[in-house]
Amino acid sequence: MNLLLRKNAYLAVLFFLITPIYAYATPAITCHCFKDRSFDPAHPAMADPYFLATTQNSFFAIVFNTDKMSIVMKKQQGTSPDDLWIAYWLGFVSGRPAESLLKTKSKGDSWKDIVATLRLNPAIAGSKFISSLNLNAPAVKLSEAVVDEIFMKYRLMNSAELTALRQSGASSQELIISTVIAARLKLPALSIFSEVKKGGKTWGSFLQSARIDTKNMQQEISSILKLQPL
Numbered sequence: 001m002n003l004l005l006r007k008n009a010y011l012a013v014l015f016f017l018i019t020p021i022y023a024y025a026t027p028a029i030t031c032h033c034f035k036d037r038s039f040d041p042a043h044p045a046m047a048d049p050y051f052l053a054t055t056q057n058s059f060f061a062i063v064f065n066t067d068k069m070s071i072v073m074k075k076q077q078g079t080s081p082d083d084l085w086i087a088y089w090l091g092f093v094s095g096r097p098a099e100s101l102l103k104t105k106s107k108g109d110s111w112k113d114i115v116a117t118l119r120l121n122p123a124i125a126g127s128k129f130i131s132s133l134n135l136n137a138p139a140v141k142l143s144e145a146v147v148d149e150i151f152m153k154y155r156l157m158n159s160a161e162l163t164a165l166r167q168s169g170a171s172s173q174e175l176i177i178s179t180v181i182a183a184r185l186k187l188p189a190l191s192i193f194s195e196v197k198k199g200g201k202t203w204g205s206f207l208q209s210a211r212i213d214t215k216n217m218q219q220e221i222s223s224i225l226k227l228q229p230l
């Protein structure tokens with residue numbers, strides 16, 4: 001009996017020692033679960049985080065011709081949203097699978113080192129992206145450059161409009177949702193963004209005004225793209 005107790009105690013200690021190592025090795029999980037997913041006039045900003053995220057994910061899925069759920073799952077499993085933008089853009093301009101680029105990045109390589117191995121044509125990769133890369137910009141700035149390149153490629157707005165929105169502080173999520181709403185309301189995207197930032201309206205209230213149902217967001221985005229999918 002004593003032998004059994006000692007054995008159980010030994011196993012308990014061993015488990016205690018191993019568990020922290022396992023926890024450390026497990027990738028960080030980012031929760032993209034949203035409790036509030038519909039507009040509530042009594043709390044007009046409550047679902048805005050969801051509206052921003054689902055609009056961006058829908059845009060990403062349409063542009064890169066991939067499954068929206070797979071993108072959400074990658075984020076939940078800890079893949080950086082910035083790295084997703086960069087990897088899929090590089091996959092498009094180089095012909096390499098985005099998954100292989102993400103795997104290389106996960107091993108510790110920098111995006112600048114990865115791009116150096118791809119021997120990209122700067123004209124195809126985009127001058128803004130290449131410039132940001134050469135300046136050793138952080139991933140968030142590289143991903144913003146990717147979104148800007150996509151906006152210009154699809155002719156969603158001209159360079160001056162895009163620059164004005166970025167200089168006003170628009171994130172990629174805000175840039176995308178502003179553009180979707182602006183297309184329906186026939187208003188400048190900058191005016192929509194500014195109204196939300198001033199607190200005059202919320203993203204949810206604008207979506208309501210535009211009669212945009214987020215359940216149909218991918219179709220909504222498809223309708224505003226002026227070029228064929230990348």
